[in-house]
Amino acid sequence: MVSDAMISIDSITKSFGRIKALNNLSLDIGKGELLGIIGPNGAGKTTTIRIICCILKPDSGDVHVGGYSIHEDQIKIKSMIGYLPEEPNLYERFKARDLLRYFAELYGVPKPEINPRIDELLELVNMSDRADDRINTFSKGLRQRIGIARALIHDPPIIIFDEPTMGLDPATASNIRSFIRNLKGDKTIILCTHYMREADELCDRVAIVNRGNVMDVGEPDYLKSKVHGETILKIKVKDLNVDLNKVQDFNSVERVNMVGNEVSVSLKSRIEIPDIIDVFAGNLVSVNTEEPTLEDVFINAVG
Amino acid sequence: MKFTTITKWEFKDTLSSRKSVMIFILQLSILLLMIVVFNSFVANMESEQGLSIAPSLSGFASVNVQDSSGLFQKRINTQVLDVTSSNYNSSLKKMQQGQSTGFLQVPDDTVNDIRTMKPVNLVLYVDYTDPKRSLVENEVNSTAKTMQDAISASWVGSLNPQNDSEPEFSQKSAGGAMPAQVMDRVMLAILLFLPLFLFGNMLVDSIVGEKERKTGEILIAMPISQAQVVLGKGMAVVLTIAIQVALWILILLIAGFQIKNLFLVYALVVLTSLPVVGITSAVSAYAKNYKEAGIVLSFIYIGIVGFLIIPAVAYVARKSMAANISSMTLVMRLLSGEPVAPVDYLPAILCIVIVGLLSYWIAVKLFQREDVSFGPRPGILKLLKDLVSLKF
Structure with missing residues (x-):
């Protein structure tokens, strides 16, 4: 449980026909927190997001957003959320500025504030020079940027991004990540992503969702530390005749195994690394350390 | 009232879309073309010679005539009206029974009156509730x-001995304008x-x-109800449609059509x-794609057109209050005054x-249904079952 939760998901279930998309999923998201949701395809990430945004209704359970229930105060909740779906799906014939104005009016942004807000957002997403171009002339990256501006047009306290960097080139993806990073702290953000590095880099906490349930949730470092030791030491040797028991005797060593001429040592701490390397003195080709990643956490949790 | 925002932007989008403007211009061109074609059609009907594409109107309206001299009766165009000799009592009875449209009474001493240059008073009986009466009146x-023209020409000729031209008794106009009047109103x-059926594609x-x-x-994620989205x-x-109809009326007035009331x-019309x-919205809310909506709406529009036209035509042929169910009637x-x-x-x-409220309600309910919007889409039977069990 998170104290001062901005979004509180309480045992929601949702089925589409015979397919159970969510199965008693519960999760709290704190105010000003950036929570990442990771999970395989069909895990229930998008369904969870759509329920929070009041696009779908759960079969059972409830979600409270800023204290409002999705069953009673849908309009209030919707006005608190800026939502960027996986595909920005914008109105093709609109010019960028007109599109933002349209959504500003729908969100009820006061008229005198609309133009300054549009200029500010176009500046933020580096698209001031394309303000009067039609959406159908934009690349996927530019559309995603306009999508972000659209999601922020009413300055919402909560922003939900569903796979914001999916299918983008590395440079544009990096740009989008920096927009999200800049929003951190001010807003409560939910980031749904397939990219573990993205979640690791941006999120305060990460929830691993699979088969409609939260498998694990916590800070990225905490989750990584749960997978196996803190560090994996990889040592390549010339002579394959190595006594692995000598390595196993160190206190910090959890597991040792050898594949080809590479010895992998899973460590609880880094303190004994020099001593372990000494065991292989004269037989060394190279030494590397490998930190566990969220990908390892994900594979470990999802299987 | 956020639906007005949707309305404003959808309308703005229509006006700024080249496709929509092209459709708009094309429709106006078709209207102009129809006026030209319709005028040719009328001209053909008025013409005594040449080919005509006009359908036969024999039996459409009839008149009983009491004319012992035969002067008038034989000059009434039988291509326009069915003419039957009859007397006063029998004719009025036939009119009351709806077997004839009018009765023309020509005085017995008409020939003498003409010779002595006395006025001839024709008496025409028509039922003013019968829309076909205008045919009889006009003919x-x-x-x-x-x-009258022929008698005047003959009289003027007799005063001037140098004028040896033959008095002209032939009818110049065969009265094609009269069936055209009814056709005119229907058309x-x-x-x-x-225009009501030309903007379905837009919706x-x-x-x-x-x-x-x-x-x-994204639209559903906006702080606006689905009902307002559909309404907007x-x-x-x-x-x-209102603008298009106004434009059409303007063009028809400029082209010389008389539009009463x-x-x-x-x-x-609006x-x-x-x-x-409303019906188009309901079909669109349920349809999976353009193609599906287009096919279904084609059939539905044929039904609506039939619902509008059939009572109107029925009213022309036989006055019936039930025909007032169609706004076209x-x-x-x-239009006929x-x-x-x-x-x-x-x-x-x-x-x-x-029908408007019901179709709008169905459209909103369908738009609100997650299974219709995001799938798996329910079948019509399932929807009907939900409707009956109040789960719609």
Whole structure:
């Protein structure tokens, strides 16, 4: 449980026909927190997001957003959320500025504030020079940027991004990540992503969702530390005749195994690394350390 | 009232879209073409010679004539009216039984009156509630005018001995304008109702397009109810239709058409667009794609057109109050200058309001259903079952 939760998901279930998309999923998201949701395809990430945004209704359970229930105060909740779906799906014939104005009016942004807000957002997403171009002339990256501006047009306290960097080139993806990073702290953000590095880099906490349930949730470092030791030491040797028991005797060593001429040592701490390397003195080709990643956490949790 | 925002932007989008503007211009061109074609059609009907594409109107309207001299009877155009010799009592009886449209009584001493240059008083009996009466009135007037011209020419000729031209007794105009009058009203009513069916694609694009472009998800995430979304989109189309009908009326007036009770006619046509737009919204809300919506709407529109035209035509052929269920009947009556009692508006207005509200309610309910918007889409039977069990 998170104290001062901005979004509180309480045992929601949702089925589409015979397919159970969510199965008693519960999760709290704190105010000003950036929570990442990771999970395989069909895990229930998008369904969870759509329920929070009041696009779908759960079969059972409830979600409270800023204290409002999705069953009673849908309009209030919707006005608190800026939502960027996986595909920005914008109105093709609109010019960028007109599109933002349209959504500003729908969100009820006061008229005198609309133009300054549009200029500010176009500046933020580096698209001031394309303000009067039609959406159908934009690349996927530019559309995603306009999508972000659209999601922020009413300055919402909560922003939900569903796979914001999916299918983008590395440079544009990096740009989008920096927009999200800049929003951190001010807003409560939910980031749904397939990219573990993205979640690791941006999120305060990460929830691993699979088969409609939260498998694990916590800070990225905490989750990584749960997978196996803190560090994996990889040592390549010339002579394959190595006594692995000598390595196993160190206190910090959890597991040792050898594949080809590479010895992998899973460590609880880094303190004994020099001593372990000494065991292989004269037989060394190279030494590397490998930190566990969220990908390892994900594979470990999802299987 | 956020639906006005949707209406404003949808309408703005229509005006700024090249495709929509092209459709708009194309429709106006078709209207102009129809006026030209219709005028040719009328000209053909008026012509005594040459080919005609006009359908035969024999048996459409009839007149009984009591004319012992035969002077008038033999000059009435039998291609326009069925003419039968009869007496006063028998003719009035036939009119009351709806077997004839009118009765023309020509005085017995007409020949003497003409010779002595006395006025000849023709008496024409018609039923003023019968819309076909105008045919009889016009044909009798036309025949009387022809006779009058011929008698005047003969009289002037007799005063001037140098004028040896033969008095002309042949009828120059065969009275084609008279059936054209009724045709004119029917055609005019059809023309005015036509824009109602020309903007279905705009609404389909607006609602089904949200699914196909996947923009619907964002729209549902907006702080606006689905009912307002559907209403806003529908109103944009009604507004476009209202402008289109106004433009058509303007063009028809410029082209020389007489449109009586202009504002009532305009209001009725625009009002009729409400259920048409409602039904289109409901079909679009359920349809998976443009193609599906297009096919279903083609059939539904044929049904609506039939519902509008058949009572109108039935009213022309045989006056029936039940025909007032179609707003096209009312428009046709208004166009002909016939007085329409307030109670006559009731069936059509009730029909418009009930169908309009029902179709709009269905459209909103369908738009709100997750399974319709995001799938798996339920079948019609499942929807009907939900409707019956109040789970719709």
